[in-house]
Amino acid sequence: MSSAGVTLSPIREDEILSPVLFRGRPAHCSIQPIMIYLTVGGSVSPMRIMDSDSIASVKLRIQTCKGFVLKKPKLVFGGRELARNDCLMKDYGVTDGNVLHLVLRLSDLQVITVKMTCGKELEFHVERCRNVAYIKHQIAKKGKGFVDVKDQELICNGQKLDDQRLIDDICKNNYDVIHLVVQKSAKVRAKPVQKDFELSIVASDLNESGVEDEEVEKQKKKLDGLHLVARKPPDRYFWLEPVIVNQKIELPIVLKDLINSTFAGLDKGNPPVRSAEGSGGAYFMPDLSGHKYVAVFKPIDEEPMAVNNPRGLPLTSDGEGLKRGTRVGEGAFREVAAYLLDHPKSGRRSYSSDEFGFAGVPPTVLIRCLHEGFNYPEGYKYSAKNAKIGSLQMFVKNYGSCEDMGPRAFPVEEVHKISVLDIRLANADRHAGNILVSKEGNESQITLVPIDHGYCLPENFEDCTFDWLYWPQARQAYSPETIDYIKSLDAEQDIALLKFHGWELPLECSRTLRISTMLLKKGVEKGLTPFTIGSIMCRETLKKESVIEEIVHEAEGAVLPGMSESAFLESVSQIMDCRLDELTI
Secondary structure (H helix, E strand, O other), X not given: OXXXXXXXXXXXXXXXXOHHHHOOOOOOOOOOEEEEEEEEOOEEEEEEEEOOOEHHHHHHHHHOOOOOOOOOOEEEEOOEEOOOOOOEHHHHOOOOOOEEXXXXXXXXXXXXXXXXXXXXXXXXXXXXXXXXXXXXXXXXXXXXXXXXXXXXXXXXXXXXXXXXXXXXHHOOOOOOEEEEEOOOOEEEEEEEOOOOOOOOEEOOOOOOOOOOHHHHHHHHHHHHOOOOOOOOOOOXXXXXXXXXXXXXOOOOXXXXXXHHHHHHHHHOOXXXXXOOOOOOOOEEEEOOOOOOEEEEEEEHHHOOOOOOOXXXXXXXXXXXXXXOOOEOOOHHHHHHHHHHHOOOOOOOOOOOOOOOOOOOOOOEEEEEEEOOOOOOOOOOOOOHHHOEEEEEEEOOOOOOEHHHOOHHHOOHHHHHHHHHHHHHHOOOOEOHHHEEEEEEOOOOEEEEEEOOOOOOOOOOOOOOOEHHHHOHHHHOOOOHHHHHHHHOOOHHHHHHHHHHOOOOOOHHHHHHHHHHHHHHHHHHHOOOOHHHHHHHHOOOOOOOOXXXXXXXXXXXXXXXXXXXXXXXXXXXXXXXXXXXXXXXX
């Protein structure tokens, strides 16, 4: 996503008062117009809406504003994402004069047209994260009989363009002309693609180093344990190492390879590429060749509402994240936790094992990384103390996400494995956009890959949301193999496993894991479908508590003050049995 300067046109008064907008509106609904203010990348634009407008309708009107292309914009108000599209603006407490933060993504492609003096034109698409050298390569590749442009010059507005200059940096004005200085004159003009694509931004290469030689030597020694070669690159410095709290832990080969590949790409001079997706900072890490990605890095200080968030979101006022029951700065731990708790079919997760888990969460590890390509505040000192801690997750080759196609194409077992993971971890942010579609073998077999688990294991169930709940596969019964896997789950062992790896779950998060695992296991014993179990965990509306919340509150009222956690969980179990029996009668 990008919060780059976008100007929104305010809704006209005649649009507000048009009777078409109120057609079919229940008589008891308010039609009181209110003025809200959308802030995007520092610019503020007024917008007149109704307090009874749905979140979806407001987003739709934003999407259709003339002058730019939007895809699935997000609205944030008061430190909370307005995620439930069927809820009303007033349900989230939005009133006249409130300021909402708009997080959106724009096209990341440019159409590059090369026009030669002979009249011949070449046209091709170039990602905005590409550099000038890539443009030259494409011109030479597509222009058969054209002179070799590798050692020629490109000039824009009288300035020579360095080969490492980015398209995104050059094409600020869609009508700028890039002159290719060769034996035959040519012009390159850029215009944006009028389609929905992701905007990726690459930071400029480093020109100076701020890391002391002594610090570099220290990191060499630390990295030697992973067989990483830390040497001083000619034009830049970087730093990368795994964060291992427990020295008894031996990283599996798959994670060592992941770190090695990421290291090699940085060492070669290939900078991180900031993703346009999500509300926080996420960086695609190139491999040695620079032509493909090997990992995705998410620094904790760039999470939504964190101090160095690149999307322009406000800082958290009380430490709570965009989702209820989560804390800013804990997203990386939750990403790693989802990988650790995604046990393979063969048995419980061993961190030294290279097996993929039941749901297929990509291998993920906590690292410390330093690179100028990340988002830093102005005036920061480029030194080892400013290295970022975050999650490094294996990049998975994919054909898009589930939001790009209809769910009927997905195999039942693939949907069910995602449901098991989300129910068990009480995922507060499962939508079709963070389930990747991959293909294996002859590319006829679809595999779903769950990513983005920074909002799993919350302190409560208030924001649990599962997009797959409304897919047809969710109404089918679990297979015997999946049921056997669910029966093997053990919340106490999972809590101990996370503690062994350095994250001692808070009492509230531990309680969530225990109760959600309990519900999943009891549900399959009674033959309930993913839809039924998931519906117990998710709220129908913003203000109506879910069944699992009702169960928790009833149990809290049933136990005496000072009673143990085990006594409370026993009360939850008894009440849950009664509620499940009502569903199966």
